[in-house]
Amino acid sequence: MFLTCDYHTHPQGHQVRPYTAELLQPWIDQCRAKQIRSIAFTDHDRYLAGINFGVVDSLREQNPDLEILAGIELDNDPVTSGNGLRWVDKNWDRLDFVLGSIHYFSGETEMLDRAGDTSQIEARGVSEAFDQYIRELEKLVSRGHIDCLAHLDLVKIHGLSPDGYDPVERFRPILEIVHRRGLAMEASTAGWRKAVGEQYPHTAILRAAVELQIPITTASDAHSYAQLAADYEKLAAVLERAGVTQIARFHRHKSRTI
Ligand SMILES: [Zn+2]
Ligand SMILES: [Zn+2]
Secondary structure (H helix, E strand, C coil): CCCEEEEEEEECCCCCCCCHHHHHHHHHHHHCCCCCCCEEEEHHHHHHHCCCCCHHHHEEEEECCEEEEEEEEECCCCCHHHCCCCCHHHHHCCCCEEEEEECCCCCCCCCCCCCCCHHHHHHHHHHHHHHHHHHHHHHHHHCCCCCEEEECCCCCHHCCCCCCCCCCHHHHHHHHHHHHHHHEEECCCCHHHHHCCCCEEEEEHHHHHHHCCCCEEEECCCCCCHCCCCHHHHHHHHHCCCCCCCCCEEEEEEEEEE
């Protein structure tokens, strides 16, 4: 299987960098170099001030050979996500694709996925940390306004997992909710760039998602155009092992498989 969609990208990186043709065109050029046919821009909702739908529209006009989705990664940031949610609600019809992510444990003001910082996991105990993370996912899904869950088992990022960890046993309840709500789930290469050294989510979780017929998107979580479609050959092999035969494409919040 050759993967042709990247539905998790951050043109602005980790700051507000207003959308311009100069900022976005290198991502499109990189799509052509990597044979990507469909890309979603999904900057973090805390940088929504930089998003400009008019610039995306003219990028589409300049590059009619590619599908360009306007998207966002909406998370559970205790400070900014309320505003992010209102913005998504207001701009729903201009957006094609909304990723939902958990980056925070309840009551924390620092992200749980900061490189090298295992303190939040250790303070809770690994098993309890996984349970709390999954509860946050459930809250995120019930809050609504998302199309697809990003990096479903991000809590493993630091390479820590509970004793006797069974990924499917832990994540099946959230997969069933995802299925009932008709949401999609991404398969992401970003974990290979982190301490855990494994794609998101675990192969067994992907297999369980296939059984539930959950649409699966493919993603790099690139924070630079150089990372676009990173490790896609490796991801294709994982998807084949997991029995994934179809990849979801999105347009105006509607998915179809290819
Ligand atoms: Zn994320
Ligand atoms: Zn991201």
